[in-house]
Amino acid sequence: MMESGGHWRNWVGNQSCIVRHRGAPDSEAALAEMVREATSNGLNVRCAGSGHSFTPVALTSGLHLTLSGLQGISHIDTARKRISVHAGTTINTLGKALKRSGLSMINQGDIDSQALAGALTTGTHGTGLTLGNMASQIVGMRLVQPDGSILAIDDSEPDMLNAARVSIGMLGVISEITLQVMDSYNLHEKLWRCTFDECMEQHDDLAANHRHFGFFWCPVPESRHCYCLPDTSSVSTTTSLSDVCEMKTIDITDAPPMESAFEKIAYSSEIYPIEYVPNFHELEYAVPVKYGKQACTEVRKLMLEKHPTCIYPIEYRFTAGDGGWISPFFEQDSITLSVSGQPGTDYWNYLKDVDDILRQFGSRPHWGKLHFLGSEDVTALYPRAGDFRALRNKLDPEGRFLNDHLKQLFG
Ligand SMILES: Cc1cc2nc3c(=O)[nH]c(=O)nc-3n(C[C@H](O)[C@H](O)[C@H](O)COP(=O)(O)OP(=O)(O)OC[C@H]3O[C@@H](n4cnc5c(N)ncnc54)[C@H](O)[C@@H]3O)c2cc1C
Numbered sequence: 001m002m003e004s005g006g007h008w009r010n011w012v013g014n015q016s017c018i019v020r021h022r023g024a025p026d027s028e029a030a031l032a033e034m035v036r037e038a039t040s041n042g043l044n045v046r047c048a049g050s051g052h053s054f055t056p057v058a059l060t061s062g063l064h065l066t067l068s069g070l071q072g073i074s075h076i077d078t079a080r081k082r083i084s085v086h087a088g089t090t091i092n093t094l095g096k097a098l099k100r101s102g103l104s105m106i107n108q109g110d111i112d113s114q115a116l117a118g119a120l121t122t123g124t125h126g127t128g129l130t131l132g133n134m135a136s137q138i139v140g141m142r143l144v145q146p147d148g149s150i151l152a153i154d155d156s157e158p159d160m161l162n163a164a165r166v167s168i169g170m171l172g173v174i175s176e177i178t179l180q181v182m183d184s185y186n187l188h189e190k191l192w193r194c195t196f197d198e199c200m201e202q203h204d205d206l207a208a209n210h211r212h213f214g215f216f217w218c219p220v221p222e223s224r225h226c227y228c229l230p231d232t233s234s235v236s237t238t239t240s241l242s243d244v245c246e247m248k249t250i251d252i253t254d255a256p257p258m259e260s261a262f263e264k265i266a267y268s269s270e271i272y273p274i275e276y277v278p279n280f281h282e283l284e285y286a287v288p289v290k291y292g293k294q295a296c297t298e299v300r301k302l303m304l305e306k307h308p309t310c311i312y313p314i315e316y317r318f319t320a321g322d323g324g325w326i327s328p329f330f331e332q333d334s335i336t337l338s339v340s341g342q343p344g345t346d347y348w349n350y351l352k353d354v355d356d357i358l359r360q361f362g363s364r365p366h367w368g369k370l371h372f373l374g375s376e377d378v379t380a381l382y383p384r385a386g387d388f389r390a391l392r393n394k395l396d397p398e399g400r401f402l403n404d405h406l407k408q409l410f411g
Pocket of ligand 1: 049059088
């Protein structure tokens with residue numbers, strides 16, 4: 001049953017919409033019927049996950065769906081270590097269920113409050129030179145089409161899977177996802193602080209010798225507080241508090257669980273997430289890995305010299321290339337570099353200056369984070385963009401799963 005009208009806003013509050021109808025189906029059949037009814041009445045349809053995207057990707061004036069009633073694991077293929085999950089399941093809930101089943105996700109991002117479909121479909125990633133984004137773990141999906149029919153895809157159709165794994169909800173409403181997982185593992189996390197020069201010197205070794213390596217560059221002492229990062233002074237190789245890197249490595253271990261101020265060993269999904277508060281508007285681009293250090297050095301210079309009041313940290317991580325047609329990592333091993341503007345300030349010139357720097361390297365944006373791409377940029381940056389647009393148009397010729405933002409990029 002669809003409810004009439006309402007207002008929706010995202011987690012950080014920079015995107016909102018007034019919708020004609022809202023729907024919270026409790027089964028795939030109910031979801032399919034809502035989509036069919038809405039499109040047959042000429043309405044567009046978007047589904048929100050947990051609203052953690054900074055871009056207008058989840059907005060619509062038509063039918064706005066949440067799949068919070070579609071949660072949990074529906075099937076475990078123990079032999080192949082594959083799990084089928086209802087699309088509204090949060091990453092946190094999935095992690096707990098996997099732990100009980102002796103399994104783990106291959107990699108995760110910085111938070112676990114996103115709905116699985118919401119996270120995967122924008123290309124959400126963690127860090128690890130040899131580890132793909134979360135969508136690269138998808139081996140099957142079920143998508144509700146505009147007429148309410150179900151499109152089921154699996155790895156026997158690699159092209160369809162690569163089109164759908166990162167598709168920002170444009171190829172249908174995802175009702176179920178099948179993921180490749182692995183045997184349960186514990187992770188050992190280590191934190192410390194060092195100078196920017198030390199970080200750049202150690203960059204290649206740390207990336208090559210640890211399963212996960214990433215850092216936050218903090219221009220001033222207050223930067224750490226913007227992202228609630230712990231005080232690592234006592235394990236620091238520098239006495240400075242400005243122009244420093246908060247470093248993190250994480251590796252698989254057989255050692256028993258432990259926790260101290262700067263080291264922790266625990267089940268995989270208990271190590272990946274950190275705490276954020278909704279006090280930032282983030283831009284993030286995937287930069288070809290060979291340009292990572294240069295890109296970071298140039299953005300740091302920009303911040304120190306031209307935008308000294310922009311003090312949110314640079315977050316710097318690694319992600320391996322994948323086959324997703326519009327994945328930011330399409331056939332390109334990358335580092336990801338993110339910066340944030342402070343809500344309530346005019347940060348657009350700053351973010352545009354960062355965009356100008358990162359563009360030089362052929363970087364591609366995170367679809368859930370602020371960016372400056374237009375349709376021509378998409379065509380230039382994504383070799384399979386034409387194929388994606390053709391498939392989108394074939395599955396949804398009336399553009400019922402588009403909104404203004406996505407129409408401009410992919411319509
Ligand atoms: C504090 C914070 C930390 C973050 N950390 C990371 C990180 O470590 N790594 C990273 O890469 N990103 C990160 N992000 C970005 C975030 O992971 C993405 O924006 C993600 O898409 C948000 O997931 P969501 O469930 O909130 O989806 P939403 O933002 O609600 O939606 C995202 C997109 O998914 C679509 N969608 C949702 N459900 C469905 C469905 N069932 N079928 C079809 N389409 C659907 C929506 O329409 C929309 O287009 C972070 C964001 C925040 C705010």
